[in-house]
Amino acid sequence: MASSDVDLMEAPVKHVTSVKKERAKFGGAVFLPDGELLVADKDNCRLLLFADDFFYLQEFGSEDIYVSMYKNKLLKCEIDGDDLNILETYDAAAGTYTIDAFNDHLVTCCSGAFKILDSDGKEVQSFKRSCFETPIAVSPKQKRFNHKTDNDEVIGRNEVFNFKDHSLSSVSGVALDCQDNVYATGFSSKNLVQISKNRRKHRVLVEKFNKVTKPASILFHPSKNLFVIFGQSDDFEVYQF
Numbered sequence: 001m002a003s004s005d006v007d008l009m010e011a012p013v014k015h016v017t018s019v020k021k022e023r024a025k026f027g028g029a030v031f032l033p034d035g036e037l038l039v040a041d042k043d044n045c046r047l048l049l050f051a052d053d054f055f056y057l058q059e060f061g062s063e064d065i066y067v068s069m070y071k072n073k074l075l076k077c078e079i080d081g082d083d084l085n086i087l088e089t090y091d092a093a094a095g096t097y098t099i100d101a102f103n104d105h106l107v108t109c110c111s112g113a114f115k116i117l118d119s120d121g122k123e124v125q126s127f128k129r130s131c132f133e134t135p136i137a138v139s140p141k142q143k144r145f146n147h148k149t150d151n152d153e154v155i156g157r158n159e160v161f162n163f164k165d166h167s168l169s170s171v172s173g174v175a176l177d178c179q180d181n182v183y184a185t186g187f188s189s190k191n192l193v194q195i196s197k198n199r200r201k202h203r204v205l206v207e208k209f210n211k212v213t214k215p216a217s218i219l220f221h222p223s224k225n226l227f228v229i230f231g232q233s234d235d236f237e238v239y240q241f
Helices: none
Strands: 014-020 026-031 037-041 046-050 060-068 073-081 083-091 098-102 105-110 113-117 123-128 136-139 144-148 154-156 171-176 182-186 191-195 202-206 215-220 226-231 235-240
Touching: 026 215, 026 226, 171 226, 182 215, 191 215
Parallel strands: 171 215
Antiparallel strands: 014 235, 026 037, 037 046, 060 073, 073 083, 098 105, 105 113, 113 123, 136 144, 144 154, 171 182, 182 191, 191 202, 215 226, 226 235
């Protein structure tokens, strides 16, 4: 069913599969145009590729990607077969932790600020922040991004919006679906909360995950009503509306 045909705030969700990759610690992830899932293994400094059915693959396709190295560097790379080719290396702000695409720009989260960069890594705009290692979720349609605060709130930039509820504790991941509803994982509450686009209602979408006990982040598929929950260690789960 197409994403536009269903109100995701009313739709039920089901667990599709659980995936475990031994001796991996998942970091950032992105869906590639062909539906494959590319995940960073931050403890082993490597990239892992999964097919659209979430089976592990040995070979990479040919795509351009950006990789944040945390140590003041941003790499623009392409993956071709078994090779990761570094196309450009840019200087990045200290402690750059999170990166996301925003039309032709990049949004990064670093120590003390959010920074918007152009495709060549040059800073365009900066916003001060206090929360360390906060997740961000970008909405190109609404021209805003959402993130967490030190007070465990989810707020939206360029729009007056904040969310805090007893059902959500220790926000660890933030994401947007194709309808601009907001999703937040609770590391301590061990659940997933869904917040409507107009921010007038919310619900606990997943009260308890199937295998993941310490949810660290969430990633939505760009064209399917499907999302991935990453655990803090070596597992992730797939859910679908």
